[in-house]
Amino acid sequence: MEKKQNMSNVDELCIKYVFDELDPSEITLVEQAMIHDQNLLIEVESLKSTWKKLRKLPELTPPPNISEAIIDQAKDYSSQQQFFGSSWNNPGLLATAAIVLFSLLISTAYLLPSDVITSESVGDQTLTSSAGAQAPASFQSQDAYHELFRVWNGHSNMVYVGDGENNVQSAPLDSLRLEGVLPVTTETPQTILSPVFRDFQLTGN
């Protein structure tokens, strides 16, 4: 057992000697041992020469497209990191973003009509009592309509026109059509700001 342990230590020293991982005192020890033990000398020389042959192992390079793909990946990742990482750590940028977001919220609130009246929330009776059963006199253009009026249909085929100041007029939809005063078509896309509001697009004269 003792002998085996000693042999193991010799093996360790041998391989370290071949790979130059011994300190000077250990090198001296191995070299002295080789003088007295020819088999040890042969073993060390054999290990050395075998390792020397392995030094001729070729170096292989990966295909260029693989290397380029890695470079591109590094670029993409850095860009992402720069945006999501450093951007969020920049107090100035964060403050700017907060101001922009705040301004957006304020302007959104301002743009919303103060008394958005929806077809669902408005009853026929209320409207007919607050306004005469007259159709709006005329509209200069659709732009004017967009700036000054809101037009919607309620229940019972009535068309209502409001100016945002609680002044609402109404007229039966059929009468408008028959008289040819206001040919109307429904405007299908509903706005984000008032999703339940149903508009009419006014066409013709």
Next chain:
Amino acid sequence: MMSQKTHKTLHQVDDHELVLRYRRNNDQEAFRQLLDRHQSKIYSYIYSMVGNSETANDIFQETFTKVITKMDETYNEQGKWIAWVMRIAHNATIDYLRKKKRFVDVNAQDDPDYDFYDRLTDETLDDAQEVIEKDEAKDSLMKHISKLPKEQREVVMLRHYYEMSFKEIAELTNVSINTALGRMRYALINLRKMFDKEHGKETKYVERR
């Protein structure tokens, strides 16, 4: 002229500085320099362990995907960058070999004519290029290396391509230094026998025990 100057400068910069430039200044040229400097050794190590270019390409790319995405989290700038990369490459390679082992004949290793390349499944050898590469490899040192048991092969390759100390190899492969030294010793003895057999010589290796 300017780019030549930059290129020359990057050549002279050590790995540590290149990593800093890449991480802190998003310097892509620094990353390219790191890749240029080490890709052959990393790729050769992977190739020598798996024995086919397609798999080596995949593992090589997988290694660098991890390098790119994990550098901020797991790389300690005090350590050697290449040692960290090699650990990733080594782990990816070992993972592949472990998975591969499930699909090959586990008794193949007992065969005295065991050839590492023969352990690969047919699908990896379907491509004609792979067959050519296999033939070429058989005429080279790599053929002998491929015949070594995986543990011995990795010690030889880590030492050869990275000039890692046995302490570093032991740490990377999770064994004692003595085990790493023993593996290298047996690898060299086995290779010597293969060289002798190849040249029709009887082995002159002297067993001291």
